[in-house]
Amino acid sequence: MITWEQVIQHRLDEVRQQGRERNSVPIRSASQPVVECDGKRLLNFASNNYLGLAGHPAIIEGERQGALHGAGATASRLVIGYTEETQSLEKEMALYKGTESALLFPSGYAANIGTLSALLHRGSTVFSDRLNHASIVDGIRLSGARSYRYKHNDMNHLEHLLKKSASRGETQRLIVTDAVFSMDGDQAPLRDLVTLKKQYGAALIIDDAHGGGVLGPQGKGTAHHHGVAEEVDVHMGTFSKAFGVYGAYIAGQHTWMRYLENKSRSLIYTTHLPPALIGGIHASLNEVKQSDSLRKHVLSLSNRFRLRLQQAGLDTGHSNTPIIPLIVGKDQLALRYSQRLAEQGILSVAIRPPTVPDGKARLRFTLMASHSDAQVEEACIKIIDMGRTLGVI
Numbered sequence: 001m002i003t004w005e006q007v008i009q010h011r012l013d014e015v016r017q018q019g020r021e022r023n024s025v026p027i028r029s030a031s032q033p034v035v036e037c038d039g040k041r042l043l044n045f046a047s048n049n050y051l052g053l054a055g056h057p058a059i060i061e062g063e064r065q066g067a068l069h070g071a072g073a074t075a076s077r078l079v080i081g082y083t084e085e086t087q088s089l090e091k092e093m094a095l096y097k098g099t100e101s102a103l104l105f106p107s108g109y110a111a112n113i114g115t116l117s118a119l120l121h122r123g124s125t126v127f128s129d130r131l132n133h134a135s136i137v138d139g140i141r142l143s144g145a146r147s148y149r150y151k152h153n154d155m156n157h158l159e160h161l162l163k164k165s166a167s168r169g170e171t172q173r174l175i176v177t178d179a180v181f182s183m184d185g186d187q188a189p190l191r192d193l194v195t196l197k198k199q200y201g202a203a204l205i206i207d208d209a210h211g212g213g214v215l216g217p218q219g220k221g222t223a224h225h226h227g228v229a230e231e232v233d234v235h236m237g238t239f240s241k242a243f244g245v246y247g248a249y250i251a252g253q254h255t256w257m258r259y260l261e262n263k264s265r266s267l268i269y270t271t272h273l274p275p276a277l278i279g280g281i282h283a284s285l286n287e288v289k290q291s292d293s294l295r296k297h298v299l300s301l302s303n304r305f306r307l308r309l310q311q312a313g314l315d316t317g318h319s320n321t322p323i324i325p326l327i328v329g330k331d332q333l334a335l336r337y338s339q340r341l342a343e344q345g346i347l348s349v350a351i352r353p354p355t356v357p358d359g360k361a362r363l364r365f366t367l368m369a370s371h372s373d374a375q376v377e378e379a380c381i382k383i384i385d386m387g388r389t390l391g392v393i
């Protein structure tokens, strides 16, 4: 009889043989442009701390003040109730996003699986971009809804599927997309998505985990940046990236939020965010609103970084945000590239399938407003040199 131990060992060996083993590395000061790893200093191009706010003193102080109300929330908000601080943060988030209402979730992952599995059901039909985040994929799976995956950002393909679905008499259509794609750094064509959603009577949900704080006036996000915020039915975003804290929100019409509060299992059956995080998020929201110069700076650093890599002949896909992929194709090559860069003092992540499609392994670089020009230049030189050494260029 095969034991659990043998099965697990075998599966782990398979992952290794495919060159897809993942390892977390011990690290210090992840929020800073320079981190320490195994006693070595590395330039940090791996964090989602786009505005550099994760180490901001006002936000850390917000967390400290929040913690004065207790170290934990002690239960789900539906069991113990929710505090004045949570209430006022949700009101402020709704105002910020321009929606009737907003609801806090423990994390972006929880927000997506909870929202999609509650809104969708076996009788509904969902249209999801092929490169959407895993939490969207999992939320759809949980719902049991009929699901169509359209080619990445391909509006012709989406329309073809919408037509097909309509001709089959399928109803209750919902389109869901990342607003900024987490592994590609490109943006969804939100204006076209709004046109299609109206034409085919669908609802539209956008996941703005990576656009929130970075794009749009006051960092309100990708939909505001494209001037279509009012046409989006449900806005999802996280506080874990540009906001530098943790937790997430869903924003939209009041009835939808009331429904989610009643039906979203990842909100109902889990403990509410701890008071320290509520305090930190509140402080971060104030900072994010005022951070136009940080936004401008990180976008300009990103443009420079991207252009340098492109001019050297490296493939950065269609990125136009602080997420910059360097697509190399083979898993092992991506892994070797990132290891060799780490030896040179540059921290980046090798992203391999199943996070990205087969044959599209890459390094993922992320820029922060707190990077200096010299740090960005040093990274570009080392990345390009290594590209030549490894035969990528």
Ligand SMILES: Cc1ncc(COP(=O)(O)O)c(C=O)c1O
Binding pocket: 107, 108, 109, 110, 112, 133, 135, 178, 180, 182, 207, 209, 210, 238, 239, 240, 247, 248
């Ligand atoms: C597009 C997208 N959605 C959702 C999430 C999950 O957010 P969180 O890290 O807050 O759980 C992430 C990040 O991991 C993401 O990239």
